[in-house]
Amino acid sequence: MTVAVSILPSQQLAALKDAYRKAVARKRLRVAVAASLFVAALVVAAIGAEVNLRTLFTYFGNLVSYFDRILKLDDGTRVWTNIGEWFWGWRKWLRFLGETLLISYVGTLVGAVLAFALNFLAAENTSPSPWLRFVIRRLLEFARTVPGIVFALIFVIAFGLGPMAGVLAIAIHSTGALGKLFSEIVENVDMKPVEGVRSTGASWLSCMRFAVLPQVVAGYASYALLRFEISVREASVMGFVGAGGIGQELVVAIRKFYYSDVSAILVMIVVTVFCIDIATGWLRGRLFGKEART
């Protein structure tokens, strides 16, 4: 089979080629300008952060040797040759891990309840008054933008050392994050049921309860579970500032160079985070069907 390729007359072709070349040149120029701007920003940043590319490579060797060291027991053997010695403190660490999980659970639950209470007021379509919405939105934004560990630092001073500060910090941060997500779900609901309920003379509260809530509750639960996952990670470092959980043990081990303990605790944290991820993923799949599993 032969295929005839028709070729345009050279004048037309030249015009097309010229236009093509110009288009490509314009695009290339734009990319080059953007790239050089980016590189300039990087150089400025590198000077600001006292980064030196040469030292990076020397330090990389240090990192490898650090991991080599944390995978060795005190007597110089590899950690996995003597699991009992490696995880010598597993009872204590498991208790702290349990505390971490409880901190994140209680914190997330309190945050979810608060977010639930506030989100109807923050949503565009259900808020009773614009100034209330504005205030609540700014509050949620504040709670979300200030990092949880900063709240923890302040709460440790106000409430004293211990898991309570961690719980409250996670609760506030979860309120901010979930409040925004929840109100976004509310903004996407079908408003016809709300009109239907309102036409029967129902109050604002009844409208929310009978028209909005049935549409949104599955999304809420899904987001709350997702938030729990994030909170577990967050709670694992709350101990760094004295707000309870496994972080306390980890920071002591790292600062005092108890090498094999560092790796043991890290392994336990990573395994826990995995298990929580898988468990909440499974739960969300069970509760809300496969499409909710993101």
Place this chain on the structure above:
Amino acid sequence: MSQRLSPDRDALRARYPNVFNRPASARLAMPAMLTIAFAIFAFGLIDLNFSLTRLITGVRQLGWITLMMLPPDPGASLPLYLKALGETLSIALLGTTLAALMALPISLLAARNIVPSNLIRFPIRRFLDTIRGVDVLIWALVWINVVGLGPFAGVLAIAVSDCGALGKLFSEAIEAADRKQVEGIRASGGSALHEIRFGLMPQVLPVIAGQVLYFIESNTRSATIIGIVGAGGIGLQLAEQIRVLEWQKVSFLILMILIAVAAIDWISGKLRFAIIGPRAVA
């Protein structure tokens, strides 16, 4: 005209047995779950030493602290704080760039349509998951041990922890890419590298650029906190001022962080819009 007010209940029952006679397990599932959730909550409150008196004294103290925070005032150390903020932004930018550079080759190996072999892909995916499972603050502590205190440890901490997250996102973007372009390149005689460069990258790069921008934005937040453990930036100043109870400076620093984060949000939103159009601005 007489109207039938109550619907024919028996007929409805017969027609929708699932609605009227739900099995006990389905009816009890919700209350049971709520009870369990509440029981764990109550146990948590007891186990974590919650007490009302502590809560009340704490809240009162918090009220005092809030009052002492007003008005925000940097004192004489404004230039120092501005420098620290610049350091934080530098950490975020450098860390994310480094992370993206490391994540790109790894993500190619972790994508199903590039590396069909499960044998290579599976360990790489687990490796990425492990890196992601460790919080950035922990990485910062580790890097401080390796390279010493300072912003460089922060850059490396962000680079490593985001390498895991970006690697996963990149590989998902690559897997979602259209196969047809790649086949076209192969049909015209391109090598495997050509396929990646001309078939895949043009599709994937805008998505990747959007994600990197988003991560720079979220890393501005991370970079503010890694200073708390000593890895440079504004978090270091914040933690110090909290420890010495200089509340006016604390509130000023928090305000600075909020403004910086909002500014970065706005800029990167605009940039993402320019790169991939409205769908990327989520």
